[in-house]
Amino acid sequence: MSTLGQRFLDSLQDGRTVWLDGEKVENVSTHPAFQGTLHTLTSLFQTLEDDGTREQVGFRSPRTGEYVHAAFLVPHTLADLQKRTAAFARWDRQTHGVMSRLSEYARSLVTGWYAARDTYQKFDAHFSEKITRYYEQARDHHRFVTTALLDPQIDRSKGPSEQSDPDAVLRIVKKTEDGVFLRGAKMIATAAPYTHDFLVYPFHRLHDGDLAHAHMMIVPANTPGLHIVCRESFASSQRDAQPLSARYDEMDAVLLFDDAFVPWERVFLHDNPQAVWELRLDETANGLAYHSTVVRLLVKLEFVAGVAFAIAEAIGANHHLHVQEKLGELTIQLETVKALLAASETRGKADRYGTFVPDLTPIETARNLGPRYYPRAIEILQQIGAGGFMQVPSQAERLAGELGGLIQKYYRGANVDAQDRIRLFRLAWDLIGSPLGSRHELYERFYLGDPVRTYAAQYLRYDKERFQSRLRDFWNLIAAEEGKQDGSASTVSV
Ligand SMILES: Cc1cc2nc3c(=O)[nH]c(=O)nc-3n(C[C@H](O)[C@H](O)[C@H](O)COP(=O)(O)OP(=O)(O)OC[C@H]3O[C@@H](n4cnc5c(N)ncnc54)[C@H](O)[C@@H]3O)c2cc1C
Incomplete structure (x- = not known):
């Protein structure tokens, strides 16, 4: 060790x-x-x-010279921020996004408060x-x-x-x-x-x-x-x-x-x-902390999507249109979160202390999509695997036991043997049906707060003025057209 x-x-x-x-x-x-x-x-x-x-x-570490985790890195440039991303992704991939409290979130808050x-x-x-x-x-x-x-x-x-x-x-x-x-x-x-x-x-x-x-x-x-x-x-x-x-x-x-x-x-x-x-509400601390959670969300959704693709192929369900539509939905989830993560980084800015902070709007959007995306991804897994999750013998040893030949025959899939199919469905069941799996669905719904209030907060904080001004432009256009028709050229302020 x-x-x-x-x-x-x-x-x-x-x-x-x-x-x-x-x-x-x-x-x-x-x-x-x-x-x-x-x-x-x-x-x-x-x-x-x-x-x-x-x-x-x-x-x-500037004090000890030893390697310390990048969650403690105060980013001053986009490259620094991306270094943080790579570090989070490394641990997240090693744990498939399933371990969500590897300390990055809380360490990032501390780093942000220290920087500000x-x-x-x-x-x-x-x-x-x-x-x-x-x-x-x-x-x-x-x-x-x-x-x-x-x-x-x-x-x-x-x-x-x-x-x-x-x-x-x-x-x-x-x-x-x-x-x-x-x-x-x-x-x-x-x-x-x-x-x-x-x-x-x-x-x-x-x-x-x-x-x-x-x-x-x-x-x-x-x-x-x-x-x-x-x-x-x-x-x-x-x-x-x-x-x-x-x-x-x-x-x-x-x-x-x-x-x-x-x-x-x-x-x-x-x-x-x-x-x-x-x-x-500190934007530096929250920006850095939420950023770490979006990296993990992406890795976890990738993992679930990977399991879904494998199951669909293993039982030949990937040939059906509605299954393809659902698998397509998973890819849309991935690409959306990936794009939001990239946007948060490239649209990041230095705060007044020189800390390079990711843009909070795409981060908040991704954060708010998580509680809807993850349960939906789990639902899609259920819809694709269907009764197959129950077509798993209670003991792997049965493959070599008295019924081994029959199990090899009836528990295999379209492109996998019985052993691999059973292993895949066990993994999927651990994601969707085990106590751990249920806990994860609850976690993704709530871990960053009550989604009802985080959605509402996104609306309340959103810069809505530019939409109001576009509406004003429209009313002015209508008024100008009406003025032309009746011979007057005045505009109306709303
Ligand atoms: C698996 C898991 C792990 C977690 N890990 C952590 C952690 O490590 N650290 C941490 O700090 N927190 C953690 N949390 C807690 C998480 O932050 C909270 O669950 C989340 O903020 C929601 O709060 P609550 O659970 O108290 O729900 P409540 O606020 O009690 O909400 C219950 C219901 O009542 C409604 N409601 C309650 N009050 C209001 C109100 N004022 N306005 C409108 N609706 C309201 C909600 O919409 C919801 O439907 C974790 C949660 C889970 C499920």
């Missing part, structure tokens, strides 16, 4: 409190629920050490030095980072300070000279059991009455009083039968803060709804 991979596994023995199936997990790195996923992560860390890949995945740090000095005189220290530490020590932004779904009809239980929404309950005590919970934090740090801040806008909830912190996973409560594991030990579940179950968890102590060094903003909202 690579040095970095081993270091990563060792670092998880840091006194964190992880709960799974009602029990405390003594050692995350040896627990069967996390084995497959951690094995995958250590193989990704390896790419930062191998001569053939480290230049693609990383860059040399001077903006937030007006809210806290220590912001700049604190985020610089954290950024450098996270970059050089390969900190694995994730986000934990939503409060638990107790009563969504009420705001933070209207809840009947004051602890329903994460809040600061006590401040001391050394730091703050937090009480409440956050959901969902994907990758939580093996994350080093959580970015914690409110996802939705807060108001002046919500001061105690208006904070931004970076909370270490081993914080005393922090409980990481996992959902049931979807990991499988059957590497052949459930190839994705065996390798890529990114655990989701709820974080319970039971008067958890966070030192001031890790409290970046507090008691300030406006400051927290500005940071939440």
Whole structure:
């Protein structure tokens, strides 16, 4: 195993409190629920050490000279931005886009806040030095980072300070000279059991009455009083039968803060709804972070499309017009996301600090297409494979057993033998029907926020004036024509 991979596994023995199936997990790195996923992560860390890949995945830290992940690269040119793309794509391809929290998203937020740090000095005189220290530490020590932004779904009809239980929404309950005590919970934090740090801040806008909830912190996973409560594991030990579940179950968890102590060094903003909202909307941080998710979306859609093409060919369904139409739809998805990604990069611009930020409009468009494209791609897979997903024997060994000859005969496809057909349909079922597959559909629908509100936000933020002015031109044209007809030449302003 690579040095970095081993270091990563060792670092998880840091006194964190992880709960799974009602029990405390003594050692995350040896627990069967996390084995497959951690094995995958250590193989990704390896790419930062191998001569053939480290230049693609990383860059040399200006402080240590060691290769660190390109999610920490502050881009100053289009080439820098594309270097980030290539690094994300390398890890995404290695995991087929199925692992979505490889830390790139949260690391990119940190990188963006660091690059735009001077903006937030007006809210806290220590912001700049604190985020610089954290950024450098996270970059050089390969900190694995994730986000934990939503409060638990107790009563969504009420705001933070209207809840009947004051602890329903994460809040600061006590401040001391050394730091703050937090009480409440956050959901969902994907990758939580093996994350080093959580970015914690409110996802939705807060108001002046919500001061105690208006904070931004970076909370270490081993914080005393922090409980990481996992959902049931979807990991499988059957590497052949459930190839994705065996390798890529990114655990989701709820974080319970039971008067958890966070030192001031890790409290970046507090008691300030406006400051927290500005940071939440920061275009540099969001541009870099969302950009990383679009790279992954593309790789994942490519993977699903590849499976769909293979299934259609394996059973000869690709000769039917409506199947071709559906496979064509998948290619349209790919080309649309690819074009949006390219547009975001080539239309990128330097912000006022000189950071080259991708254009947010195509990024947001791709981000909003994801929750519709992915479930549709899964639906297309179902429509093409149909009952074939159930034409899979429960044990691969049956191929060589008593019924072997018959299975070879009836489980084969149009252009594949029984073994390859069974393997392909098992993989597809892991995408569409396994607990992991269902979780992925839910993930793609929601991971970047409620799609209803993200669509609405795209409309609200859109530059609509140019369409209004075209409409005005049209009314003026009509008025001019009417004026000519009745002999008057005046135009009308609308
Ligand atoms: C698999 C998975 C992994 C995730 N991983 C992470 C992660 O790592 N980090 C992280 O921070 N988050 C993560 N999330 C959480 C994600 O950000 C939220 O699911 C998403 O923002 C939607 O919020 P919610 O789940 O609280 O839904 P809710 O906001 O509770 O919405 C529930 C329903 O009510 C409606 N609704 C609720 N309130 C309103 C309102 N005010 N206006 C209009 N409609 C409303 C919604 O449209 C929806 O239909 C993950 C989610 C999933 C499913």
